[in-house]
Amino acid sequence: MITSVEEMINEYVESWNGNNLEDFKTAFAKCWATDATYTDPNFDLVTGVNGIADLAQYSLEKIPTRKFHVLTKPDYHHYVGRYTWTVDLPEETREGFDYFEFNEDYQITRIVSFFGPLN
Helix, strand or coil: CCCCHHHHHHHHHHHCCCCCHHHHHHHHHHHEEEEEEEEECCEEEEEHHHHHHHHHHHHHHHCCCCEEEECCCCEEECCEEEEEEEEECCCCEEEEEEEEEECCCCCEEEEEEEECCCC
8 A cells, every 4th residue: 555645656657667567557546546647749648457467568669678766756735746757778878757646545646747857
């Protein structure tokens, strides 16, 4: 059971570093609400644990060596927040940031992801 926003975000980002679809489903189920949504500039709206796990599997197949990390501690209030992250790629490390919403059980209900540094 997750007991803080920091733990929730760490679990979420670490979930992206799984090795197969079942790993992704198990990991995301800990921090992702059943009907949670994910939005980024490159994909249509993703919904639910299976949806985010499928997206992570696609990402892994496309770039098998990528590794995600939390860059900054989440800044949050009133069940909304933001944080920055990095992804190590074969040719570079890229930065991004996420806006998130969560529920009283410390499960993410919505992520809107952006690529590039937070200006």
